[in-house]
Amino acid sequence: MKSIKNKIKKLRKNILKYEYSYHTLNKSIVSDAEYDYLFDKLYNLERQNKELITSDSPTQKVGSNLLIQSKKSMHFFPMLSLDNVFDLNGYLNFEKRVKKNLNNMNQSLVFCCELKIDGIAISIIYENGVLSRASTRGDGCYGENITDNARMIKSIPKKLKGSDVPKRLEVRGEIFILKSNFYNLKKTNNFSNPRNAAAGILRKINININDQRNLMFLCHGYGFFDGLEQFTSHYERLMKCKSWGFPVDENTKICLNYKEVFKFYQKIESNRHFLDFHIDGIVIKVDSIEFQNKLGSSSKAPKWAIAFKFQTKEQITILKDVKFQVGRTGIITPVACFEPIIISGVKIQRSSLHNKKEIQRLDLHIGDSILVRRSGDVIPKIISVIASKRLKNSKKILFPHFCPICNSELLENKNDKIIRCHAGLTCDAQKKKALHHFFSKQALNAKNLGYKVINQLIAKKYVENPVDFFNLTRSSLMNVDKLGEKTSVRIIDAIEKCKKTSFKRFVYALGIPCIGETMSKKIAVSFQTIERLMNSNLNELSSINGIGKIVSNNIFNYFSIPSNRKLILNLIKKGIVFRRREDALFKHKNNTFFLGKKIVLTGIFRFYSRTDLKHILTELGAKILNTISKNTDLLIYGKNFGSKFLKAKKMKIKMFNETKLVSLINKSNI
The missing domain is CATH 2.40.50.140 (Nucleic acid-binding proteins)
Known part of the structure; x- marks a missing residue:
């Protein structure tokens, strides 16, 4: 028991330290995953040892401590936290508890689903339709007075509109910062994430108007207002708040059963990257106010709402x-x-x-x-x-x-x-990978000659370098495990066919450090023949567009080694010839949509590998860039795209998805 007590004590101490740093100092000293891991560990230990639970435990607290120097505001009604679930079973258990506590009155049980914005919860009081006070959630009972700062946030109405504005009104919502604004703000501030940036700006005593303009507000609830009782639905109350001028998220939706809730969750999870603000899940609330009142709340969270968080x-x-x-x-x-x-x-x-x-x-x-x-x-x-x-x-x-x-x-x-x-082909690891690279799809493209076959040929000492493959016979291949006569014949044929290759492919096949497909093409265009390339100097190499000091040295050093020059000459003796390029891959390259365009790619593509896509677009006359800038003409995005998408959107750079890409490539007469 003593060891468990010590574990709980240590966990509480660390969690409280992390919470103080995150909520009060706006500094994140541990990741969300580590915090959740420690919090869950404490929660489970306390649940198994209920006699050790204390009122000051992080599991029993709401919100955060207040800054010592901040002005305090008491909430008319406590601002509670939300309990969390992380999977469908967790949500179903929540729904089961709700139905049980309502004596299975589920015939009219519907839910209001909203986005769980990762921001700062605030309360705003209006007197006769005019903003009179704003405060953070704080510890749930008292919050920090941020009235002056809140008045400078554009999306918070200073005066409500409509003829039926209540005499006194409290609305609740979330203050946050857009991702696009955060990336710009991060250049001049030391904020670790958008949530901490929003908290830092909101708490500033010396208000910077430009900083305040970066903050946004969305209404997701209310504390009280005159005539509240005439609205029997949470969703109706939100819509009423919207009519008075409060921004309410357009994704908010009524769901009639768990299937619709989960469908909403999946839709938001898959599309959350398109949003210009951070969310970490959805919030599900029992829509009926009557049912909410019957269900009530614990000291920490309402029993009629749950946060269904995205998996970390x-x-x-x-x-x-x-x-x-x-x-x-x-x-x-x-x-x-x-x-x-x-x-x-x-x-x-x-x-x-x-x-x-x-x-x-x-x-x-x-x-x-x-x-x-x-x-x-x-x-x-x-x-x-x-x-x-x-x-x-x-x-x-x-x-x-x-x-x-x-x-x-x-x-x-x-x-x-x-x-x-630097052992080269005398190192077995390099030998296996170098030989596979030499005959790979992007290089000499010898079909049926995969890793397993090459590794077995090396193990039997049939091959030591690329030249040895051209000496292989059908009988020697048949000595390799699981290689029959037909497969052996196919491999011999494939090796014979790859003797006729392009200069570009051959340069790539040599495996010179830092020389990929694009660089191989530039080298082939510049030197035309292997003899000229082998005898080139550093000045000639570095004069090629895109080849810097390191790459030119790599090429020069490769051809300075006698064994490498001997290898190339022996390959040519074995019949390697460089055919002139056949008909262009694209018949009307000069008329393609992509000609001359500077393109950035982001995300995962369904129909193309990234390598193939770069090759195709280059063949169509495009230049592929790695980063978004004012010079970028086009962003092409696939699934699970990253920050490049948001940056391009902010800079109003033209962009389209893979579906349109496929259509344009097909029009280019591949």
């Missing part, structure tokens, strides 16, 4: 190991292996750590509790280590000095800050 894109897990992978060009990449977690419905147990600097930044130890985020719903990333949970005598992760595959000494390039194994 961050989870806490345990680091089990860090493996060091050797890439095709010898780059050493650390990869974190951790206990499996589910984020956005996807199981994740590995994440790239990118480089030595990232390991040092995180100060990783085996057994650490780590916070993992799935950025853009796609790429997992370790955000931080929860140092307070580190085990004693834990082993620190150190970057190796020797290659984990061939034991060659690793060298760090100070210019590009990359650590490499």
Whole structure:
């Protein structure tokens, strides 16, 4: 019992510290995921040990403490928090409790569903239709007086409209900041997120008009007003507030059953990226005022409402190991292996750590509790280590000095800050990846020659370099496991066919560091022949548009190595020839919609890989950029797009989705 009591005490202390920092100082010192993790842990421990619950526990509190220097305002009626659920079962349990407490009077039970805006809850009092006082939620009983600041927010009416304005009225809602405004504000302020930015601006004593203009208000409730009793529905009351001039979110909707509620939840979750403000879920309220009164409230939250929050894109897990992978060009990449977690419905147990600097930044130890985020719903990333949970005598992760595959000494390039194994094809890891790259789809494109076949050929010592593939026979291939005669013949035919290739593909196939498809094309256009390229100097290389010092050095160094020059000459002896480019991929390239346009891509595309899409658009005469700027002509977005979409929208840059993209490509006569 003593150990449980100590755990609860420590959790309370940490949570209160985080809450004070977040709500009062407007600083986020832990992520939302870590806070939720600790709060749930405390809640479950208290539920299992009810005798240890105290009135000052974070689980029993509403809102936050007040700033010492702020003016206080007492609420006429308490401003409560909301209980949370995170999945459909959680919501169904809420609905079940509601029906049970109403003695299963569900024949007329409907719900009002709203967006859960991640902002600052406030109360506004109007006397004879004129704004007289505004305050934050604070601790639920007392809030901070923000009347002067609230008067400067455009979306808060200073005087109500209509002939039936009540003598006294209290409305409640959320103050927030638009994502697009936050990105601009962040350049000159040290705000960690839009919610903290809104809180910081709202609490400023020396009011900055420009800052206040960044704030927005949406009404989601009321405390009291004359004639309140004539409206029997929460939704009706909201609409009445709207008629007096208060902004009410247009997504607010009445739902008749759990299926409609969940459909609303799914729709909002999938479309939330299109909104220019942050939401972290939806709020579901029993619409009937009669039922709300019957259900009542606890000391913390109403029993007739629930917040159905979106599943977090961050989870806490345990680091089990860090493996060091050797890439095709010898780059050493650390990869974190951790206990499996589910984020956005996807199981994740590995994440790239990118480089030595990232390991040092995180100060990783085996057994650490780590916070993992799935950025853009796609790429997992370790955000931080929860140092307070580190085990004693834990082993620190150190970057190796020797290659984990061939034991060659690793060298760090100070210019590009990359650590490499320079053993080349004598390192098995590089050999496998380099040979697969040479015959890959974007390179020589030898069909049926995949990873497994190449790995087995290396294991049997049939191949050591690309030239050896042109010496393979049907009988030697049939000695490879699970390769029959037909498959062996197909592989031999594929290798024979890839002898005729384009110069661009051949340059790409060589696997020179930093030389991708786009760069290969530029090199091929500039030099035309392999002989000219092999004998080029640094001045010639750096004169190519887009090739800088590092890339030109990589090319020059590659052809300075005798074994590489010998490899190329031997490949040519084996029959590699560079055909002149056949008919252009696009018949009317000069007349395409994309000609000369500077395009940025964002999101995940259904019909094209990002690589294929870049290739197609380049062939159509477009230039692909990585970032949005005033020079961008067009943004093309797919599913789960990121901040580029919002920035483009703010800058009024033309944009369209994949459906229109497919249509325009088809019109270009592929």
